[in-house]
Amino acid sequence: MAKITFITTDDKTITLEGTSGSVMQLAVDNSVPGIDGDCGGVCSCATCHVHVAPEHIEKTGAASEIEEDMLDLNDYSNERSRLCCQLEISEALDGLVLQVAESD
Amino acid sequence: MKKSALPDPFEEARVNKGYGEMDDQNDPVTMILGLKDLRKCAHNWKTFQSGAAPGRIVIPSEVNIRDTRQIPFEVDPPEHKDFRALVEPWFKRPLEADYKAVLTQQINDIVDEVLTEDSVEVVEGFSLRLQSRALTLLLNTPYEESETWISWGTHVFRSEGEALDGDKANILYDYIDERITKAIESPGNDLYSMLLAATVNGKKLTREEVKGVMILTFAGGRDTVINAVTNSIAYFAEHPESLDRLLNEPDITGKAVEELIRYFSPLTQMGRVVTEDTQVCEHAIKEDTRISLCWASANRDAKVFENPNDIVIDRKINPHVAFGFSHHNCLGATHARQIMNILLTTLAKKVKSINIVDYKENIEELGEFKRKVGYDNLTVKFNGR
Ligand code: HEM
Ligand code: HEM
Ligand code: FES
Numbered sequence: 001m002a003k004i005t006f007i008t009t010d011d012k013t014i015t016l017e018g019t020s021g022s023v024m025q026l027a028v029d030n031s032v033p034g035i036d037g038d039c040g041g042v043c044s045c046a047t048c049h050v051h052v053a054p055e056h057i058e059k060t061g062a063a064s065e066i067e068e069d070m071l072d073l074n075d076y077s078n079e080r081s082r083l084c085c086q087l088e089i090s091e092a093l094d095g096l097v098l099q100v101a102e103s104d
Numbered sequence: 105m106k107k108s109a110l111p112d113p114f115e116e117a118r119v120n121k122g123y124g125e126m127d128d129q130n131d132p133v134t135m136i137l138g139l140k141d142l143r144k145c146a147h148n149w150k151t152f153q154s155g156a157a158p159g160r161i162v163i164p165s166e167v168n169i170r171d172t173r174q175i176p177f178e179v180d181p182p183e184h185k186d187f188r189a190l191v192e193p194w195f196k197r198p199l200e201a202d203y204k205a206v207l208t209q210q211i212n213d214i215v216d217e218v219l220t221e222d223s224v225e226v227v228e229g230f231s232l233r234l235q236s237r238a239l240t241l242l243l244n245t246p247y248e249e250s251e252t253w254i255s256w257g258t259h260v261f262r263s264e265g266e267a268l269d270g271d272k273a274n275i276l277y278d279y280i281d282e283r284i285t286k287a288i289e290s291p292g293n294d295l296y297s298m299l300l301a302a303t304v305n306g307k308k309l310t311r312e313e314v315k316g317v318m319i320l321t322f323a324g325g326r327d328t329v330i331n332a333v334t335n336s337i338a339y340f341a342e343h344p345e346s347l348d349r350l351l352n353e354p355d356i357t358g359k360a361v362e363e364l365i366r367y368f369s370p371l372t373q374m375g376r377v378v379t380e381d382t383q384v385c386e387h388a389i390k391e392d393t394r395i396s397l398c399w400a401s402a403n404r405d406a407k408v409f410e411n412p413n414d415i416v417i418d419r420k421i422n423p424h425v426a427f428g429f430s431h432h433n434c435l436g437a438t439h440a441r442q443i444m445n446i447l448l449t450t451l452a453k454k455v456k457s458i459n460i461v462d463y464k465e466n467i468e469e470l471g472e473f474k475r476k477v478g479y480d481n482l483t484v485k486f487n488g489r
Pocket of ligand 3: 024036037038039040041042043044045046047048083084085086
């Protein structure tokens with residue numbers, strides 16, 4: 001079980017609990033605004049873009065090269081950006097705080 | 105070579121140079137072939153623009169057959185963003201439960217119907233009908249409208265043997281004009297009426313702008329969906345084991361949809377007009393010439409995709425660009441994905457196997473490249489479970 005908090009672009013805080021699957025799926029299943037998950041989690045759409053809270057970078061680790069390439073050309077990405085379909089829910093993510101990224 | 109395979113004609117050029125070249129009505133095109141380069145160019149709308157003369161970014165060029173600017177397709181940021189914001193909620197409706205339920209019913213019905221037939225010509229007899237009926241949902245128009253669209257046949261823009269045909273395109277343009285007039289006289293809940301009532305930046309959309317959006321919705325959503333559906337039937341005919349997998353592991357359906365669309369890349373390429381002298385892959389590109397973003401080639405880039413020429417039905421990481429990339433990514437993708445998702449689920453449930461009886465491939469001629477994009481016709485027999 002992991003508690004994961006999303007801060008939306010209009011500063012609402014949504015805390016969800018998940019046990020398995022991707023963080024994107026958890027957000028989509030609970031209609032977190034700004035996380036659309038258009039491609040179903042195969043790293044093709046970038047509609048699951050989040051910024052990891054600075055103090056939690058260790059929890060999530062770094063993006064893969066393929067994910068990095070997607071983020072490189074995103075106008076709203078920074079060094080704490082992740083595509084949350086690539087984050088697998090586990091105990092290790094308990095307490096994680098994610099800021100939903102802006103998009104066009 | 106399997107009948108359902110779509111070979112990659114771009115590999116050698118992609119690996120050796122990164123670009124290809126084709127002429128098109130004396131307005132040559134440098135084709136960008138690698139995934140990374142393509143993404144960079146797609147993102148860089150200042151140098152590679154969409155808002156050029158109407159029809160110029162389409163290959164083959166339509167500059168000589170139309171003056172209507174397609175919206176949001178032929179508009180660049182920042183105006184592009186306002187048009188997208190206007191239409192995006194409408195194009196997300198396929199995610200709603202009611203929409204899904206009706207679409208599921210439509211697809212169930214047509215699959216049941218073809219299961220009773222001795223043989224079916226898939227392009228006209230299945231894909232075109234499925235696509236047209238589904239489009240009534242996206243436009244929120246009466247189901248009966250689909251009969252008209254089906255009667256146009258698959259080639260609403262061209263006559264037999266001719267790449268572009270202004271007269272034929274007029275059938276569609278006249279039809280849309282007539283529907284816009286109707287929607288002005290008695291507004292309803294359809295896309296025409298929504299657009300006619302809309303304002304962007306405090307200004308009402310003009311009739312011409314409404315027409316631009318509607319033409320694009322018809323044009324962009326027609327051959328693409330027809331090819332995706334037809335090619336899927338050919339694939340399952342040669343891979344009945346994939347139907348079994350989808351039945352037993354429905355969780356992979358979403359991944360299967362993305363993988364089929366990557367492999368088929370129903371839209372081969374789309375152009376951009378170059379606004380300043382520049383370079384791609386160390387190749388000089390002149391101002392006021394064209395490049396193309398070759399989605400079909402990028403989707404086979406071995407630097408990114410393992411076994412790019414195989415359909416890996418549950419491919420987990422699949423950063424394909426079949427729906428485009430960056431600002432202009434496909435507005436109809438939600439609708440197209442929903443069609444494919446329901447189609448795969450329905451086929452897996454009802455169909456045991458498919459036999460290919462006869463087929464003729466549709467080969468695009470793109471300068472030095474010839475690409476199979478689908479079928480002119482594909483006759484099959486569907487066998488039920
Ligand atoms: C499998 C089916 C489809 C594929 C592979 C596909 C592919 C694409 C691609 C690659 C683009 C980007 C073009 C560019 O960057 O210049 C695009 C844009 C677009 N597509 Fe699709 N498409 C599909 C279905 C649809 C459908 C069903 C519709 C609507 C009924 C649609 C409407 C559009 C529109 C309006 C745009 C322009 C968006 C913009 O410029 O902002 N497409 N499509
Ligand atoms: C007014 C707008 C458009 C017109 C008049 C138009 C015209 C045509 C014509 C004439 C063809 C047949 C070409 C041939 O086979 O020689 C065609 C095919 C096609 N178009 Fe368009 N097009 C338009 C917009 C679009 C857009 C926006 C998209 C996608 C985003 C698109 C996607 C396709 C695809 C995938 C094919 C199929 C290629 C094939 O199966 O051979 N079209 N279109
Ligand atoms: S859901 Fe598409 S990239 Fe994450």
